[in-house]
Amino acid sequence: MGLKHTTSFSQMVTHMAxxxxxxRQRIVAFVVFVILCGLVYVSIVVTEYDVAKGFTxxxxxxxxxxxxxxxxxxxxxxxxxxxxxxxxxxxxxxxATTCASLLAFFFAIIAATSTRPHxxxxxxxxxxxxxxxxxxxxxxxxxLLFSFGQSTFTGxxxxxFVTFGFMVRVLIETIDQVSGDxxxxxxxxxxxxxxxxxxxxxxACLPQIVSWTLFMIETNIRSATLVGxxxxxxxxxxxDIYYKSLNYHAASLVIVAIVLAxxxxxxxxxxxxxxxx
Amino acid sequence: MTILHVDxxxxxxxxxxxxxxxxxxxxxxxxxxxxIGPSGAGKSTLLRCVNRLIFVTSGEVSVNGIAVxxxxxxxxxxxxxxxxxxxxxxxxxxRLTVLENVLHGRLGYKSTIAGTCGFYTASEKNRAYEIxxxxxxxxxxxxxxxxxxxxxxxxxxxxxxxIQDPTLMLCDEPIASLDPSAAKIVMDTxxxxxxxxxxxxxxxxxxxxxxxxxxxxxxxxxxxxxxYDGLPKDLTIDIIQKIYGSEAHDLxxxxxxxxxxx
Ligand SMILES: Nc1ncnc2c1ncn2[C@@H]1O[C@H](COP(=O)(O)OP(=O)(O)OP(=O)(O)O)[C@@H](O)[C@H]1O
Ligand SMILES: [Mg+2]
Numbered sequence: 001m002g003l004k005h006t007t008s009f010s011q012m013v014t015h016m017a018x019x020x021x022x023x024r025q026r027i028v029a030f031v032v033f034v035i036l037c038g039l040v041y042v043s044i045v046v047t048e049y050d051v052a053k054g055f056t057x058x059x060x061x062x063x064x065x066x067x068x069x070x071x072x073x074x075x076x077x078x079x080x081x082x083x084x085x086x087x088x089x090x091x092x093x094x095x096a097t098t099c100a101s102l103l104a105f106f107f108a109i110i111a112a113t114s115t116r117p118h119x120x121x122x123x124x125x126x127x128x129x130x131x132x133x134x135x136x137x138x139x140x141x142x143x144l145l146f147s148f149g150q151s152t153f154t155g156x157x158x159x160x161f162v163t164f165g166f167m168v169r170v171l172i173e174t175i176d177q178v179s180g181d182x183x184x185x186x187x188x189x190x191x192x193x194x195x196x197x198x199x200x201x202x203x204a205c206l207p208q209i210v211s212w213t214l215f216m217i218e219t220n221i222r223s224a225t226l227v228g229x230x231x232x233x234x235x236x237x238x239x240d241i242y243y244k245s246l247n248y249h250a251a252s253l254v255i256v257a258i259v260l261a262x263x264x265x266x267x268x269x270x271x272x273x274x275x276x277x
Numbered sequence: 278m279t280i281l282h283v284d285x286x287x288x289x290x291x292x293x294x295x296x297x298x299x300x301x302x303x304x305x306x307x308x309x310x311x312x313i314g315p316s317g318a319g320k321s322t323l324l325r326c327v328n329r330l331i332f333v334t335s336g337e338v339s340v341n342g343i344a345v346x347x348x349x350x351x352x353x354x355x356x357x358x359x360x361x362x363x364x365x366x367x368x369x370x371x372r373l374t375v376l377e378n379v380l381h382g383r384l385g386y387k388s389t390i391a392g393t394c395g396f397y398t399a400s401e402k403n404r405a406y407e408i409x410x411x412x413x414x415x416x417x418x419x420x421x422x423x424x425x426x427x428x429x430x431x432x433x434x435x436x437x438x439x440i441q442d443p444t445l446m447l448c449d450e451p452i453a454s455l456d457p458s459a460a461k462i463v464m465d466t467x468x469x470x471x472x473x474x475x476x477x478x479x480x481x482x483x484x485x486x487x488x489x490x491x492x493x494x495x496x497x498x499x500x501x502x503x504x505y506d507g508l509p510k511d512l513t514i515d516i517i518q519k520i521y522g523s524e525a526h527d528l529x530x531x532x533x534x535x536x537x538x539x
Contacts, residue, residue: 034491094385107462179370181364181366181367181368181371182369183370184330184364184368185362185364185369185381185434185437186381186384187330187357188328188330188357188360188362188447189357189358189361189381189382189383189384189385189437189438189441190353190354190355190356190357190358190384190385190386190441191384191385191387191392192354192380192384192387192389192392192393193353194389194392194393195384195387195389195392195393195395198393198394198395198440199370199381199384199392199395200381203370203372203373204370204371204372206372207372
């Protein structure tokens with residue numbers, strides 16, 4: 001009888017702890033919601049944003065676009081120029097992404113829990129990656145403009161930095177999740193560090209490595225356009241010129257070309273993904 | 278001849294609780310030792326201290342007379358290649374073929390370059406074929422491992438360990454993820470390795486009756502301490518109760534149905 005009493009008492013205690021846990025979760029969620037509402041309100045006041053006008057101007061924007069922002073016959077004469085610039089941009093995005101991914105793989109190897117030589121490497125590698133990742137690509141472009149001026153290289157580096165930071169993070173998680181078990185097994189056989197990486201980590205993670213690299217190529221083609229506006233290169237620069245010279249028809253053709261290119265790359269990378277898995 | 282000697286081993290993962298709390302025992306060549314104990318008793322930790330996948334906090338482990346704690350990296354690799362290990366979740370590279378996974382067992386014998394490039398000799402490949410035949414996987418040699426059943430995967434794991442030419446085989450819950458018939462095939466294979474090849478086997482097992490059927494000796498662990506170390510036939514219900522604590526009731530019921538050892 002006494003024993004029964006103690007079990008039910010301890011059950012009651014854990015039960016109460018559990019209720020407490022859910023109540024706390026709900027309180028936290030509520031507080032976060034209130035803070036978010038507050039932030040929205042403050043930013044509306046500070047920027048003197050007119051909410052009503054924000055919504056009513058949408059139809060106006062749509063009307064303007066349909067009247068001016070479409071490719072006309074004259075703009076198609078520029079198609080060759082657009083194609084060259086676009087391929088420049090795509091090539092920049094692809095090389096920046098692949099090079100950054102390759103470097104990121106080495107940083108991920110020394111940082112992942114299952115492959116790192118020492119936890120200090122992990123700390124340093126993660127810190128570097130986080131620095132590169134958390135500065136936005138356009139901010140990197142502006143910073144790099146000081147040292148390298150308006151050139152393709154500036155754009156290339158900006159994309160490289162951000163991709164590197166992102167890929168290190170993603171690959172660390174992939175390595176630990178996908179190959180942790182087989183790494184342990186290979187270690188147990190007496191395999192050396194090099195063999196563990198080439199025989200276990202790479203084959204196990206290859207689909208994810210390729211998949212994320214392709215994803216970043218897609219993302220970077222979009223970013224490269226924006227970066228091009230800042231660095232004066234590629235398709236972004238062309239858009240900038242047309243737009244500022246009020247040649248909206250040509251500018252819209254540039255947009256169409258970019259969208260088509262991104263869709264094509266997406267389709268291509270989906271095919272590659274399907275073949276890999 | 279003593280193959281494995283564990284001397285007063287303690288292991289803590291930080292904090293003041295011990296996963297292993299002064300464990301000592303020796304294993305002679307040719308023994309089939311089953312380590313049983315409840316979840317969290319420290320069985321996996323103990324096994325991993327043997328080939329230094331985990332560092333002991335204090336105490337010493339010797340394999341074939343070699344103390345593992347002080348070993349340099351090359352010597353550790355040399356020692357590890359004489360110790361085969363199989364795992365509950367098989368720990369194969371699932372995207373590679375059966376043959377490639379088995380050949381991984383030879384990596385401990387390779388130079389940095391040959392290992393990194395994955396160069397295997399013709400005789401190593403022939404050995405892999407032979408072993409795959411012996412464990413009954415000759416029809417699946419070129420299949421990717423993710424296409425195999427659990428029991429087949431575990432036999433790939435065994436083949437990978439066998440190609441190392443081990444003197445000692447560590448098995449961390451080799452049948453915990455398998456259905457009874459696949460489990461029987463795996464356990465029979467392990468017994469075969471033990472009796473015919475003379476390889477010493479140390480296996481963590483969850484089921485008492487499996488330990489009784491296959492082991493020549495049983496070590497019972499609870500809370501990081503050895504509670505029982507002796508012959509399977511001397512393992513009484515009282516002792517099982519001591520080893521498993523509150524879990525014992527279910528175990529004895531499940532066990533008593535089929536075996537009725539009292
Ligand atoms: N990496 C780790 N970090 C911290 N604590 C750990 C770690 N690995 C194991 N432990 C703890 O050490 C104790 C022993 O764990 P171990 O995995 O050796 O038990 P086990 O007997 O193999 O259990 P199971 O039957 O569930 O596999 C447990 O209390 C566990 O929580
Ligand atoms: Mg375990």
